[in-house]
Amino acid sequence: MKSVRDIPVEGKRVFVRVDYNLPMDENLNITDDNRIRATIGLIDYLQAHKAKIILASHMGRPDGVRDKKLSLLPAAQCLAKILDRPVLFADDCIGDKVEQQIAGLGAGQILMLENLRFHKEEKKNDAVFAKKLADLCDVYINEAFAVSHRNQASVTGIPKFVSQAGAGFLLEKEVQAYYDSVEHPQKPLVAVIGGAKVSSKLAALENMLNFVDHLIIGGAMANTFLKAQGIDTKGSMIETDLLETAVAIIEKAKQKGIELLLPVDLVVADRFDKEANTKTVLADEIPDNWMALDIGPKTATRYAQAIQDAGTIVWNGPMGVFEMEKFAAGTQTVANAIAGSKAFSIVGGGDTGLAAKQCGVADRISYISTGGGAFLHMLEGKKLPGVVALE
Numbered sequence: 001m002k003s004v005r006d007i008p009v010e011g012k013r014v015f016v017r018v019d020y021n022l023p024m025d026e027n028l029n030i031t032d033d034n035r036i037r038a039t040i041g042l043i044d045y046l047q048a049h050k051a052k053i054i055l056a057s058h059m060g061r062p063d064g065v066r067d068k069k070l071s072l073l074p075a076a077q078c079l080a081k082i083l084d085r086p087v088l089f090a091d092d093c094i095g096d097k098v099e100q101q102i103a104g105l106g107a108g109q110i111l112m113l114e115n116l117r118f119h120k121e122e123k124k125n126d127a128v129f130a131k132k133l134a135d136l137c138d139v140y141i142n143e144a145f146a147v148s149h150r151n152q153a154s155v156t157g158i159p160k161f162v163s164q165a166g167a168g169f170l171l172e173k174e175v176q177a178y179y180d181s182v183e184h185p186q187k188p189l190v191a192v193i194g195g196a197k198v199s200s201k202l203a204a205l206e207n208m209l210n211f212v213d214h215l216i217i218g219g220a221m222a223n224t225f226l227k228a229q230g231i232d233t234k235g236s237m238i239e240t241d242l243l244e245t246a247v248a249i250i251e252k253a254k255q256k257g258i259e260l261l262l263p264v265d266l267v268v269a270d271r272f273d274k275e276a277n278t279k280t281v282l283a284d285e286i287p288d289n290w291m292a293l294d295i296g297p298k299t300a301t302r303y304a305q306a307i308q309d310a311g312t313i314v315w316n317g318p319m320g321v322f323e324m325e326k327f328a329a330g331t332q333t334v335a336n337a338i339a340g341s342k343a344f345s346i347v348g349g350g351d352t353g354l355a356a357k358q359c360g361v362a363d364r365i366s367y368i369s370t371g372g373g374a375f376l377h378m379l380e381g382k383k384l385p386g387v388v389a390l391e
Contacts, residue, residue, distance in 0.1 A: 001390040002166040004042065004141050009051040013102060015137035016042065016168065017154050019144040019370065020057040020075040028069065030078050035146075038370055040082065042143050042168045043110070047085075050107035054137060055079075056093060056116055056154055057144070064120025076112040087112055093119065094132040102136055122153045130157025143168030145175075146349065146371030148386030156389040165390050170370065175387060177367040178378045181346040182211055186311030190343070192303070192334060194219030194317030195351065198242045201317065204379035209252055214259045214310070216303050218295050218319035218330065222263050225250065226283055229262075234286040236268075261306055265296030267320065267327055274324040294320025295330035304337035313338050316348035316372075316379065318355045332359050339364035348375040 018039050023031045030036075046053050060070040073089055080087040086109075090098045093113035101111055116122040121129035130153040134140070140162045142148065147155055148171065159165040167175075182189070191212045193201055198221045208215065217225055223236040228246035253260040263283050268290045269276035280296045281287070295303070300319070307313060315338055319330035338345050339361035347356050347365050350372025356362045369375040374384060 001387055003172060004045070004166045004168055007139055007164050007166050009046060009049050009139055011107060012051055012138040013054060013105070013136065014046055014051040014139045014141060015054045015056060015133065015158065015162075016046070016141045017144045017147075017158075018055055018057050019146040020055075020072060021059050021146070022075060022078075024074060028074050030074055033078050033082065035370060036075065036079050036082060038170050039143055039168070042141070042170065043079075043083070045169070047108040047110075051139075052102070052105040052107065053110045054102060054105075055110060055112045056133070058117040058122065058147070058154075059115045060117070062115060062117050064118065064123075066118045070115055070117075072112055072115050079110075079112070085110070090114055094129070094136075099136065116154050125151050125153050125157050127157060127160075129153045131161050134158045134161035137162065138164065140165040141168045142166075142386050142390060143170050144386070145171050145369070145374050145384075147374070148371070148384040149374040149377035149382075151385050155386040159389040167387070167390055171387070173367075174369060174371070174374075175384075177346050177369070178375070181312050181314050181344060181367075182208075182379065185211070186344055188213035188310055189312045189314070190214040190216065190307055190310040192216045192218070192307070192313065192315040192317075192338070194221065194319050194331075196220045196237065198224045198239050198246060201376065201379075202242070202245065203381075204316070204376055205249055206252075207379060207381035208314075209249070209256060209258060210381075212258055214261070214306050215253060216261045216306060216334075218263065218299075218303070218334070219317050220292070221317070222295070223292055225262050231284045232286070233292065235289045235291040236286065237291065259306070261303060263292075263295045263299040264302065265298045266292040267294035267296055267330070269293050269326070272321075274326065276326070278326050293324075294327040297329070297333075300330045300333035303334050307334070307337040307341055307343075310341055310343040313341060313343045313345040314348075314379070315345065315356075316352055316376065318351060322355050322358060328358075331355050335359035335361045348372055348379070
C-alpha cells in the first residue's frame, strides 16, 4: 500500500478517514482523547505540506439518524484545543454546503465533517454515497486502523473513486506492529489470549498455532478448555458447543510442539458481583454453583515465568474480570510480567488496552493497538479490507 509520504499533497484537498469514535460523559465531554492524539502526527505533516485537510469519522451507532449526542462537534473542539489552532466544522458530510466550505479552505486549514453514520449508506458501503464523499477530495488517506476491518463507504468505498489513495502514519504503524509481532517475530513468540468467549477468538487461536511457541489461555474462555479436559467447572461460564473444538486446539498444539498453558488454580466466587464471597481453589476443586472469575496465584506465577524469556509477546484479552478489584490480580501479574520482559510486546486494543492502563503498565508495552476488532481480524490471518482497498 502507498504511504501518504509517497503522495504529493500540497494544495490538494486531502480526505482523512480517522477514528474519533470517542467515549463521552453525559455532558458530552470527551473522557479519553487518545484516538485524537494518535492522529496529530499526520495532521501536522499535512499542515506542514500545505494540504487542505478534511477529517471524517463515525461516532457511535446512530443507524442513519441525526443524533446531537453523537455529533463530532466535541471532537472538533477537542482537536482544536490540542493543536491550539482553529478546526472548522461542517454540520453534514456531503451536500452543497459542505462543498462550499471545502472550496473555501486555505492551505493547512482543517475541516471536520459531521458523523458519517448519520447517513445509513455509510455502513451499507453504498457506492453513490462513497462517490459523493470521494468528490470532496483529490487524495484519500486512511488513518483509521480501528475500522479498517469494516467494508464501509468511507473505508473501502472511497478508494475506488479517487486517483490517489494511501495510508496514514498510524495505519502504517499498526500494520507494521502486527507483522513484527506475529509474522516476523523475535523468537520465542508467546501469545497470551484471554477474555470471555472462545467463539470470539476461535479463528485467532487456530491461526496463532501456525506462529507461536507458547500459547497461554486465561479469562472465562479457559473454562471451556478445562471442561474439554474433563474438569468440572461447576457454575463457571463455558461454551458447550465448542468443547470438541477446544480438544482439537489442545491436540493440534501438542502435535506442533507448542506449549499450551491452562489454569491450575482459580479465584472463584459464589456470584458475579464485586462484593461476592471468594476463595482460591485448584482448577478441579470449584465448589458447587461457584464460578471462576480469575486465574489463581499459582497460575499467574506460571504464566509470568513462561513470559520471562519471550522474544515477542502478543496479548489479547484479560485473565479475569479485571474491572472488579477482587478478580484483577491475575491480569495484574501477567501485565507486570509482560511489561517487565525484554520482549517486543504488542497489546490488542479494546479491553486489553484498558487492562494495560488500569494495571499501570501501558508506558512499558512496546505497542498498544488502537483497534481491538481490527487487531483480532489480523490475528485470524485475514487481510484488512481497508488496507486491501489501498493496494
